[in-house]
Amino acid sequence: MRKDQKRTAEPDHPAGRPAGGRDLAITLTRGAGPLHRQLEDALRAAIRDGRLTAGEPLPATRTLAADLDVSRGVVVEAYAQLVAEAVLQTVPGGGTRVGDRPAAHARAARPADPLTTPRYDLRPFVPELSAFPRRAWIDATARALRGMTDAQLALPHPTGDAGVRATLARYSGRARGVRAHADDVVVTSGSMQSIRLVGELLRRRAERVGAAPAIAVEAPGFPLHRLSLEREGLRAVSVPADAGGLRVDALPDGGVDAVLVTPAHQFPLGGELSAERRAALIGWATTHDAIVIEDDYDGEYRYAGDTPTALQADEPDRVVYLATASKTLATALRLGWMVVPPALRSELAEAKLWADGGSSALVQQTLAALVVSGAYDRHVRRSRDRYRRRRGRLLDALAVTMPDARTVGAEAGLHLTLRLPDDVAVARIWTAAADESVALMAIDVGADEASGGDDHQLAGPVLLVGFGNLPDALVDDAAAALGRIVTAARSRPY
Ligand SMILES: Cc1ncc(COP(=O)(O)O)c(C=O)c1O
Structure with a gap:
């Protein structure tokens, strides 16, 4: 290897890699300072950037040394320094992993996204995950x-x-x-x-x-x-x-x-x-x-x-x-x-x-x-039975909490379609649903869109209530939350 040549731990020799060998994208540059320091800095940077996270196992010293084409002592020294700083930990029985609290400046965990973790997931297209x-x-x-x-x-x-x-x-x-x-x-x-x-x-x-x-x-x-x-x-x-x-x-x-x-x-x-x-x-x-x-x-x-x-x-x-x-x-x-x-x-x-x-x-x-x-059919059949029961309970509960809503399209699928009273503003539904941490869909059906015969009239505010991913135990609570949401979205709530 030339003096300034880069040493990179890339997966260039998959065959023969010892069991448990893990690839680490680290580059050392000969002539740019002691190699063990470079390795320490590279590991610190990977932890700081979140590329290596708390508890993650590191490659064995022999494996990493071979990948980087350096002596094993370089890796042993770098690991030892980081263990002393509690950035890394040794694992009983051998091995090294990233410490539990690797660095005060490690990237903060992302807060839970209220849209992906709502209290009630009533989106119309989600099955029971x-x-x-x-x-x-x-x-x-x-x-x-x-x-x-x-x-x-x-x-x-x-x-x-x-x-x-x-x-x-x-x-x-x-x-x-x-x-x-x-x-x-x-x-x-x-x-x-x-x-x-x-x-x-x-x-x-x-x-x-x-x-x-x-x-x-x-x-x-x-x-x-x-x-x-x-x-x-x-x-x-x-x-x-x-x-x-x-x-x-x-x-x-x-x-x-x-x-x-x-x-x-x-x-x-x-x-x-x-x-x-x-x-x-x-x-x-x-x-x-x-x-x-x-x-x-x-x-x-x-x-x-x-x-x-x-x-x-x-x-x-x-x-x-x-x-x-x-x-x-x-x-x-x-x-x-x-x-x-x-x-x-x-x-x-x-x-x-x-x-x-x-x-x-x-x-x-x-x-x-x-x-x-036959497992697919059995799964579909069981799901259909569960959805049927849940839909029945939801319809009963909504008849109490939203007596003014007219339900259509309840005979099939994973959602109910509720035609809401005329004075409901769809924009206010979205706001009220966010306040209640409820994920749902509401739409304004235009007069020209839903202008069928009398039986088919739907134009106006429409709420889509998905029940696929709603746990049975939460059906009544979700119906109560929907009642509050719709009341809050009416211009004449009382
Ligand atoms: C009307 C409709 N078609 C299709 C899909 C499914 O699309 P995909 O198969 O790409 O997930 C959905 C829902 O997610 C849907 O609501």
């Missing part, structure tokens, strides 16, 4: 990994593993009535990505003929989907939704390439598209040669009446069906799939390839293993 089937997921991961060949650990197929796609096609067919073959399935990182990929396809197709791409979206609808389509360069055309779902009669007579719709449980108003509206929607799409994107985000959860089958089954050549594990398992998995018409397959496969090279092979194999073993 504490019910995530950890044991079943771990077992399915082990089974998936044992079943995977070495070759399957290379770059995944862009649309997903063929076996996984076959499993998901069968599941969507069985549970949601989707008409699907393995070749029609594209595994994605969730509905958000699925929608963005379809948006990209629509943009590219429009560009090829020099047109400006546009898509009809429900208003109100899921704001992130609209934003992501707009980011993709599409013009989003609002079409009103009411308590019966998308107002199909208000779809534009041309000028859009597609429509994004939530037929089983309109987000956020909760309506289910009637057989007449479904037929009219397919008729409209056929007349205008448009694609229908069916966002089946919570189709597994229906508590009353027949579960509507997926719209896709009515016209598989025109409907792109979107499924997600975000509501059945956990949003954090970032896992979903779409069932696509044959004419869109290759373009969507290419879009997915360039988006991220394909979804994680292990995660999709794990989901498939969960489905094949």
Whole structure:
């Protein structure tokens, strides 16, 4: 090594590293002062910056010395100095770790974010996170990994593993009535990505003929989907939704390439598209040669009446069906799939390839293993029963604490939609909810948005009460808090 050459502990020789060896990004410069001092300073800096935190084990002296290409004595001396200062501690039985209170000037812990740790989490799209089937997921991961060949650990197929796609096609067919073959399935990182990929396809197709791409979206609808389509360069055309779902009669007579719709449980108003509206929607799409994107985000959860089958089954050549594990398992998995018409397959496969090279092979194999073993269905069934009971209790409690609210869309999904009295100001709901540490969603539904027939009228202040992530024991307290919030948001509270 030259005199001024840098010595960096980078992971440059993974093979042969002793067990317990941990990589530390530290650089020593020969000729810039004693090496043990440099190492001390580097460790102090890493602790001060929060890169090494209290209690974290440090590499063995021999390992770090080899990584830095210095003698072991350099590391021993640096560790000893920092132990003397109580910056580091020795561990009984050998080893060294960062001290419990490593430095007075270490970065202060971040205060809990009141938005991510509210007293009541009533956001409409969060499932019961504490019910995530950890044991079943771990077992399915082990089974998936044992079943995977070495070759399957290379770059995944862009649309997903063929076996996984076959499993998901069968599941969507069985549970949601989707008409699907393995070749029609594209595994994605969730509905958000699925929608963005379809948006990209629509943009590219429009560009090829020099047109400006546009898509009809429900208003109100899921704001992130609209934003992501707009980011993709599409013009989003609002079409009103009411308590019966998308107002199909208000779809534009041309000028859009597609429509994004939530037929089983309109987000956020909760309506289910009637057989007449479904037929009219397919008729409209056929007349205008448009694609229908069916966002089946919570189709597994229906508590009353027949579960509507997926719209896709009515016209598989025109409907792109979107499924997600975000509501059945956990949003954090970032896992979903779409069932696509044959004419869109290759373009969507290419879009997915360039988006991220394909979804994680292990995660999709794990989901498939969960489905094949029956654990996925059992989990969905148990969740549905729990949600059904909780929803009943919540409705009872809200009838007492919010007698003036009208509930719609309670037959399905993970949230209730409450039409509040006219004198409630939505902005004041947000403020009052923050004061009560309640995470929720409230919207002002415009008159032009929800102007269906009398049965379907919803225009005005609307509160969305998610109950997926609300512990049963807190239902009554949360309903009481909601009552206070709405009272505080009224201009004539008494
Ligand atoms: C209407 C709607 N669609 C889809 C999703 C899920 O998107 P993703 O699968 O990307 O998590 C959500 C909620 O989070 C939603 O509310």
